[in-house]
Amino acid sequence: MDVFSGYMNKLIEELSALPGIGNKTAQRLAFHIMYMPKERAEGLAKSITDAREHVCYCAECCTLTDQELCPICANERRDHKTIMVVENSRDLAAYEKTGKYEGVYHVLHGAISPMLGIGPADIRLKELMKRLEGDVDEVIIATNSSLEGETTAMYISKLVKPTGIKVTRIASGVPVGGDLEYIDEITLLRALEGRTEL
Amino acid sequence: MDVFSGYMNKLIEELSALPGIGNKTAQRLAFHIMYMPKERAEGLAKSITDAREHVCYCAECCTLTDQELCPICANERRDHKTIMVVENSRDLAAYEKTGKYEGVYHVLHGAISPMLGIGPADIRLKELMKRLEGDVDEVIIATNSSLEGETTAMYISKLVKPTGIKVTRIASGVPVGGDLEYIDEITLLRALEGRTEL
Numbered sequence: 001m002d003v004f005s006g007y008m009n010k011l012i013e014e015l016s017a018l019p020g021i022g023n024k025t026a027q028r029l030a031f032h033i034m035y036m037p038k039e040r041a042e043g044l045a046k047s048i049t050d051a052r053e054h055v056c057y058c059a060e061c062c063t064l065t066d067q068e069l070c071p072i073c074a075n076e077r078r079d080h081k082t083i084m085v086v087e088n089s090r091d092l093a094a095y096e097k098t099g100k101y102e103g104v105y106h107v108l109h110g111a112i113s114p115m116l117g118i119g120p121a122d123i124r125l126k127e128l129m130k131r132l133e134g135d136v137d138e139v140i141i142a143t144n145s146s147l148e149g150e151t152t153a154m155y156i157s158k159l160v161k162p163t164g165i166k167v168t169r170i171a172s173g174v175p176v177g178g179d180l181e182y183i184d185e186i187t188l189l190r191a192l193e194g195r196t197e198l
Numbered sequence: 199m200d201v202f203s204g205y206m207n208k209l210i211e212e213l214s215a216l217p218g219i220g221n222k223t224a225q226r227l228a229f230h231i232m233y234m235p236k237e238r239a240e241g242l243a244k245s246i247t248d249a250r251e252h253v254c255y256c257a258e259c260c261t262l263t264d265q266e267l268c269p270i271c272a273n274e275r276r277d278h279k280t281i282m283v284v285e286n287s288r289d290l291a292a293y294e295k296t297g298k299y300e301g302v303y304h305v306l307h308g309a310i311s312p313m314l315g316i317g318p319a320d321i322r323l324k325e326l327m328k329r330l331e332g333d334v335d336e337v338i339i340a341t342n343s344s345l346e347g348e349t350t351a352m353y354i355s356k357l358v359k360p361t362g363i364k365v366t367r368i369a370s371g372v373p374v375g376g377d378l379e380y381i382d383e384i385t386l387l388r389a390l391e392g393r394t395e396l
Contacts, residue, residue, distance in 0.1 A: 003294045004287070005264035011249040014242045019230050025218065027288055032217050033246060034253055034262055035307075040215075041250040045243040047212040048231060051205040052239040055232055064232055066203035089202070090225055096201045 062124045063089045063107040072104055079103045081137040087111050087144055111148035112155055138166040145172050260322045261287045261305040270302055277301045279335040285309050285342055309346035310353055318353060336364040343370050
């Protein structure tokens with residue numbers, strides 16, 4: 001029995017197609033939207049179409065931006081000879097939040113995953129190799145430390161090494177503030193292997 | 199430092215204003231929307247404006263609908279002499295899902311809450327009293343069993359009693375399948391008070 005209006009059902013259906021939003025949450029959100037002032041609801045809808053319309057990939061690092069070059073690539077004070085390779089723009093944002101990294105980025109928009117049928121040609125690797133033809137000192141691989149991230153890191157390092165450019169990988173280990181007893185064995189072993197002298 | 203495009207930030211901001219959506223979730227949703235096919239993103243935006251534009255209150259029971267009368271009030275086979283009063287359209291949907299209730303509803307769109315400054319005039323009580331001038335046998339109060347829901351139930355019962363119409367309240371007690379040891383004392387006492395002979 002259809003208790004809501006067709007428009008409500010459509011909205012609930014669209015919302016529940018978003019990741020992490022189940023049917024109950026979609027219902028709650030839909031009702032919240034119905035009780036919003038009309039301009040607010042229209043603002044939300046407009047922000048979706050606007051973002052989808054104006055946002056494109058940075059010509060240099062492939063992150064999502066609304067200009068030809070993203071603010072980081074356009075910044076001359078950044079060290080354009082150091083490129084950190086990340087899986088997506090959220091990872092870029094996470095490193096950017098530290099405020100300490102002065103190089104530029106390269107966003108792959110994915111990671112190699114034979115399980116999901118994602119091969120090297122499906123991520124922005126060609127664009128990375130093209131950038132390495134310029135003047136680059138170091139490629140820092142900051143893909144996730146998941147199976148896919150590690151596979152991608154291995155693949156990139158094999159690709160970059162013949163060019164003579166330095167390739168590094170961010171360290172795996174115990175997170176700061178992490179309690180040893182709650183950390184998985186693989187991380188503990190990584191932390192042991194990667195130990196540094198004091 | 200602004201790492202995302204202005205349009206992305208706007209979208210993240212709009213999404214994180216929704217209930218239960220924090221900044222991290224809003225970011226994840228925004229990126230998901232960016233990676234969607236363009237028509238899908240536009241469909242989502244359209245469903246929001248459409249719902250907001252076409253959905254209104256049922257002239258009879260005040261639930262959200264896109265017609266003059268909601269499908270339940272328009273249904274002649276429903277028992278229009280029994281009115282179940284609920285706080286919102288989601289509660290109506292919950293009872294409707296049982297498939298056993300044959301009466302109609304009245305949606306208050308809120309509950310009396312002195313703490314939040316919501317008085318009897320702020321919910322759809324006037325509309326309920328107007329309906330009671332017609333041919334009604336019973337008013338079933340199905341507001342939540344929270345402080346606000348109980349206050350509202352008391353208020354409505356006092357209002358309806360002088361009209362001579364039967365007023366009932368849905369039972370409080372142990373939920374079916376509920377394990378006694380995990381149920382709060384107030385519910386346990388309610389269940390005891392409301393015990394029925396076998």
